[in-house]
Amino acid sequence: MTATAAPLDPARETRGAARGGLANMAGSVLAGGTGIAVTWIVARALGPEEAGAFFAATAAFVLVGGLAKLGTATGLVYWPARLRATGQDRLLGACLRAGIPPVVVFSLVLAVVMWLAAPWIAQLTAGESPHVIGRHTTGLRVLAVFVPLQALTDVLLTVTRGYRSMRPTVLLDRVLRSGLQLLAVGAAGVAAMWATASLPVFALAWAAPYLPVVVLAAFATRRAYRTGLDPSATTRSERRRVSRDFWVFTAPRAVAAVAQLALQRVDVLLVAALGGLAPAAVYAVGGRFVVLIQFANQGLSQSVQPRLAEALSTGDHAAAKRLYQTATGWLVLVTWPICLLVIAFAPRYLALFGEGYAAGAPVVLVLAAAMLLATGCGMVDMVLAMAGRTSANLGNVLTALVVTIGLDVLLIPRWGALGAAIGLAGAMVVNNLLPLAQVYRSTRLHPFGRGTLLGALLAVACFGFVVVFPAALVVAVPAYAAGVWLLRGPLTLGAFRRKS
Secondary structure, three states, X not given: OOOXXXXXXXXXXXXXXXXXXXXXXXXXHHHHHHHHHHHHHHHHHHHHHHHHHHHHHHHHHHHHHHHHOOOHHHHHHHHXXXXXXXXXXXXXXXXXXXXXXXXXXXXXXXXXXXXXXXXXXXXXXXXXXXXXXXXXXXXXXXXXXXXHHHHHHHHHHHHHHHOOOOHHHHHHHXXXXXXXXXXXXXXXXXXXXXXXXXXXXXXXXXXXXXXXXXXXXXXHHHXXXXXXOOOOOOOHHHHHHHHHXXXXXXXXXXXXXXXXXXXXXXXXXXXXXXXXXXXXXXXXXXXXXXXXXXXXXXXXXXXXXXXXXXXXXXXXXXXXXXXXXXXHHHHHHHHHHHXXXXXXXXXXXXXXXXXXXXXXXXXXXXXXXXXXXXXXXXXXXXXXXXXXXXXXXXXXXXXXXXXXXXXXXXXXXXXXXXXXXXXXXXXXXXXXXXXXXXXXXXXXXXXXXXXXXXXXXXXXXXHHHHHHOHHHHHHHHHHHHHHHHHOOOOOOHHHHOOOO
């Protein structure tokens, strides 16, 4: 397809990414915070073994839902952005029809498979705790019912982001769904105080919010599509071409998306299978802050993604470089203090979840160090995909998955949750440095702009001392705020101001 659009306005694109990213990151922080609260409730109410079964069940649910989406989380942003940027808006409907129906059908099939496989999954992950297997099986089957709703929710919200609308994702997924999950799981926790709630009840409470959210997401998608609708007719050959091109691009991402989710979730299942449910609970609790940081990364990435796709599709590498480096600087500015504070206060952080979770301190230290590297590379895998290199992206994720599974199998029997943390850290290194080299070689893009380097130095200068002297926190916070203000120009923070 030939690019016909005019070059993008870098300042305008940066402001758009900033505003969408700020709202999305705020919503992501809220979702991450409610996720930590849900983890706390489950850990306190169910105890280590049943909590471990709950975390294993939700990990399986997320993996199956990720498989059901068939990689469309990338395709349904990349192709609408590309079609608009190249003046082919009239093909947007054909693009959506190519992507959404297969997800609906495949998610229903996988829901049935998960229902039937629930006893086997429960036996595999709770073999050392036979008294939990029955409730674990029921919990898995409860979650299986909601697999199609989860997959369809994510896909519909992806479509709205393809139209550069971040609001539905923020309001429906980050705020509404996570808020309803907290309320429902909290109610289950209160009920558990009188021994009237168990693992299946918590599973239902955690998954039920997908029902109202998927309905609202469908309305939001319809509104976004009709707003940008081009009534021009399309021919059958054009629709076939769009469908073919869509799936040639998306197919590698279908496998890569599942592998990416496996990197985030399979370790919990492996700890449960190889080390037991109690170590799985310790690992899940110890690594919960990683999800918060991933939410922040995802929130910013989802705002940048359509703009980056448009810039690369029109050959505007200067705009793409500006977006990538600026967004990475913002990401470092937000996430590096969190990582350093988690390292400094790991024992106190884990004590919030109960006495049985103190063994997770080494897990926290290993994962926090790995997250410093991962966030310093920015959303590098997304940049690689938006450059059209989905096959390379697939190879990277599969390599990282092999690394994490290999290290997990080798280390979990000996070191338990710490072995899984080392496996995940190794995967993070591979899954960031490999695409970083590929992105630079193919597009000459890299994340290490002035804002990234200044943000990293400022975070280390202010919060590095807190790791050694925790009491220095009272000085570090105001010093960091002052530093951010003084460096607001190089950090491009003016993009967050509303243009007068």
